[in-house]
Amino acid sequence: MLGGLTGLTDPKGADWGERMLNTVASQTIRHLFSQSESVEVSVRCNPSSKLLQGSIDSFTMKGRGLVIRRQFAAEELFVETDAVAIDFSSVLSGKLRLKQPTQAIAQVTLLEAGINQSFKAELVTKRLENLTTPALTALSGGQPVSFPEVEVKLLPQNRLRILAKADLNNGTLVPLNMTVTIGIERRRRVSFKNPEIDLNEVSEAQKEISQTLSLALVEILDNMVDLDRFDLDGVKMRLNRLETEGERLIFSGYAEIERIPKNP
Known part of the structure; x- marks a missing residue:
């Protein structure tokens, strides 16, 4: 049974259980992503004999080049749990099951390019196409309004x-150009606030409608990025802070893990 676990070395060493768990956990977590450049798992357990009772001091995962649901790219993901209780018999069968929920600190790094790519994802485009609110259709003579092209550039001090x-x-087609401040609300939603609209390169005939549509787009985005829509099965993410740093957007928070998610 043990020999069937890829990467497992001779189980006679004192840390064979940690190596086996690292292998199983890496395989399990890697399969949660549509694509991954690397996924590294590290288990701390002292003494290692506690593993036989399913007791782990902490569990750390580092991932790079991750793609979620085939369309959402994360440059880096770091997760570190509190003490974890696992079903050790599940590890022996090449799986990973928790005996009880646990919490973890988490940090996610997105690249500007990945954020822009996400605006082409179906989950996003369908919320920006064929909008029929009275305020928007009033601008278009009763026709649905869409925002087919959206591009963001990260700026210092949490500005976009x-x-x-x-x-x-x-x-x-009406051009839109604005700067907004991004923040966190209720630990789960990314907010878009304080829009500063730039009409310098908009024709005189379109200035007023560009202003109105810019405010409408900000309102749409402000209600779009909610972590509850992206949660993996059995894992609830919450945010404490975000920060723009060059071409990176860094989120820090924590995860409540009830169970290891099934493969998406």
């Missing part, structure tokens, strides 16, 4: 520049 186009479904 948003360049977009609004399609009024009547052959007219």
Whole structure:
């Protein structure tokens, strides 16, 4: 049974249980992502004999080049748990099951390029297409309004520049250019606030409608990025802070883990 675990070395060493658990955990977690450049798992257990009772001091995971649900890219993911109780018999069968829920600190790093790629994901585009709110259709003569092009640039002090186009479904594209402040609300939602709209490169005929559509897009984005829509089965993520750093957006928070998610 043990020989069937990829990467398992001779179990006679004192740390054979940790090596086996690292292998099983790495395989399990790697399969949660559509793509991964690397996934490294490290288990701390002293003395190692506690593993036989399923007791672990801490569990650390570092991932790079991750893709979630085939469309959302994360440059880095770091997770470190509190003490964990696992079903050791599940490890012997090449699986990983928790005996009880646990908590972990987490940090996620997104790249500007990955954020822009996410605006092409179906989960996002469907919330930006064929919008029929009274305020928007009033601008388009009753036609649905879409935002087919959205690009962001990360700025210092948690600011974003948003360049977009609004399609009024009547052959007219309206350019949008604004800067917003991003923050965290209720530990689960990314907010878009304090828009500063730049109309310098908008034609005189479109300035007023560009202003109105810019505010509408900010409101849409402000209600879009909710972690509850992205949670893996059995894992609830919560945020404490975010920070822009060059072309990186870094989220720090924690995860409540009820069970190891099944493969998506």
